[in-house]
Amino acid sequence: MTDAITPFVEATVRTATPLAFAALGELVAERSGVINIGLEGTIIAGAFGGLVVAGTAGAGLGFVGAVAAGMLVAAIFAFFVVTLKADHIITGTAISMLGVGSTGTLYRLYYGTTGAALETPTLAPFPIPILRNIPWIGEAFFAQPPVMYLLYVIVPCLAWYMTRTSAGLALRAVGERPEAARAAGISPARVRWVALLFCGAMGGLSGGTLVLAQVGTFNEGISAGRGFIAIAIVVLGRWSAVGVTGAALLFGAASALQYLAQAMGWGIPYQFALALPYVLTLVALAAAGKRSAAPASLGVRG
């Protein structure tokens, strides 16, 4: 049993990290009242931007490229949704398609029609002394590429920002009652633009992490629905930074379950483990029902 736990925790954290980045970005967007279904597009743009920049400037600067690419895609989304007041869902679907389609096309154009696997420099793990020796979880949480440790900074900062600062209060006010926020002198449009750019940066970071710290290559399906999973994670995490991080770990654990099930010979089809988090999200949504923690103006145009 103990031989199975360490790889299980490691697989959990590994899967959860890019999901957590993306979901924290989505959290801020949704708190401002915008549901960003285009997140999938920002993640894959980040992955591709990271690949292109890392190829000439190394993995470290690759992350800058990833964040910039994510923000670019998010800016297109914000222009339509905030400035033109378009429908969030329809725009978001189009933005996801735009991200997936344009990176797929560019990848073929740059790296050949065969789409051959391509190696890119990756970040080496940076183990933290002492902490890495904690049994079972030490390696998984403290012997990772440094980008993962960013989470340990971002999560508490975000939690503090959203609940304890006036800017965070403004963000939540815009998500609940934009007209009331406007009466209080807050510009909902500006708050949403900033929130969406942050969301894009985090989506880009998520894609960059995939390519530059985990997989070491790019392929057209690399985002693999993570943008949509992130939306589920925000629901499951009940729109709080800590809750969202926990929910990301839960999704990571569910997908790691397939390896554990194989190792332990449980004989459950692996697809059930993969589908479980989505079903859980539906159950969580139903359980929360009309008392849901969702921002009151979530998804409302304007």
Place this chain on the structure above:
Amino acid sequence: MTLRAATTSGLFSWRRLLPPLLVSAVVVGVIVVVIVAGHHDIIDSFSAFGRGSFGSAYAFWSATLVRATPLTLLGLAVALAFRSGVMNIGAEGQFLAGASAATAVVLSGVGGGMVLVIALPAAVLAGALWAAVAGWLKRRFGVLEVISSLMLNFVAQYLVSYLVRGPLQEPTHVYPQTETFGPAAHLPLLISGQRLHLGYAIAVLLALVLWWMFRATAVGFRLRAVGAGAAAAESAGQVVVPRVLFTAFLLSGAIAGLAGGVEVTGVTYALYEGISPGFGYTAIAVALLARLNPLAVIGTGIFFGALEAGAAAMQRDAGVPFQFVVVVEALVVLGVIALEWTRERGDTRR
């Protein structure tokens, strides 16, 4: 999104001509950029595009219209939902549910020579049930249908993955797909020597029925009224909004399920994981470009069918990456949104 009927200004006014001109410009523009950036031959590429889409009778009947069939049916499913104010983005999942149910019926061996008479209704039912989950969650618990229908897409995807690697896998257990259906489970072909099947005729007929339903029946009126403004419809009386929304969900899912059943019995004759290359998402572009009008969906379905058929030929014969099609689809949707915005702004100024 508030999509309204086209304005009544003159038949050849700029307003009417602008959308098709813009869409054509976007398509040609993206193709040219991709061709030039990839150093492909422009003439070769465009002639491959033409050959693959409209260039010959075979291209039109066997590539463009065969591709247009699921896009038209799913476009109708999306148009019906959006017009009724239901943000069903679960057409993809409902399509997969329908395809799975039809496959299960065919492989079970029931019905003998009449198997299609059972398989297609099973697909309709499965699609409706898959949509009903999201519809029920909305009605009973107030769950946002966008999130629930999206989650159900992934569940459906894993369900298909499980079926074709588990209970429905072909007898040798080597490939992740079902065995090929026998001829009794093939939809009749419409023209001899062509791949076009009965499914396309069903799609066109359904478009006519939905158009008539929205125009002339009480159900259609209720759906439209709720879509135009739920609160107003409720206070005007005679309309129970939650029930109407649920009905719209069921109908939309039923059509998407039918599309899945039609695809496995008309085109693939088997079920496998990648059976839908995102048809359910492309369908959103199909419906929006048609401005949610069922009759216009016939046209936009052919448009996107030709685009995908032409792009496939362009990749095969000239090496131009197929993925640009998705960029075009996304830009079409964004273009429709932008046009809608200029129209709304024009209205408020007057």
